[in-house]
Amino acid sequence: MFFPTLVGMLFNSLLNLCDGMFVGHGVGSDGLAAINIVAPLFLLCTGIGLMFGIGASVICGIRMAEGNIKAARIILT
Numbered sequence: 001m002f003f004p005t006l007v008g009m010l011f012n013s014l015l016n017l018c019d020g021m022f023v024g025h026g027v028g029s030d031g032l033a034a035i036n037i038v039a040p041l042f043l044l045c046t047g048i049g050l051m052f053g054i055g056a057s058v059i060c061g062i063r064m065a066e067g068n069i070k071a072a073r074i075i076l077t
Contacts, residue, residue, distance in 0.1 A: 012046075 023031040
């Protein structure tokens with residue numbers, strides 16, 4: 001799971017870099033200011049989503065190791 005997460009984070013950083021370049025050339029300094037204001041909010045939402053996803057997968061793995069497949073399916077859905 002480490003490598004897909006790493007690749008996803010690298011592409012996310014590349015996306016932010018490209019957004020900054022295109023907005024900087026197309027819109028100007030106001031657009032860059034807007035991106036810099038919204039970027040921390042986007043990272044906060046991403047972090048919260050990762051916390052829920054990783055926590056659910058850990059609990060699901062524990063339930064599967066216990067042999068409780070039904071509980072694992074309920075947790076993931």
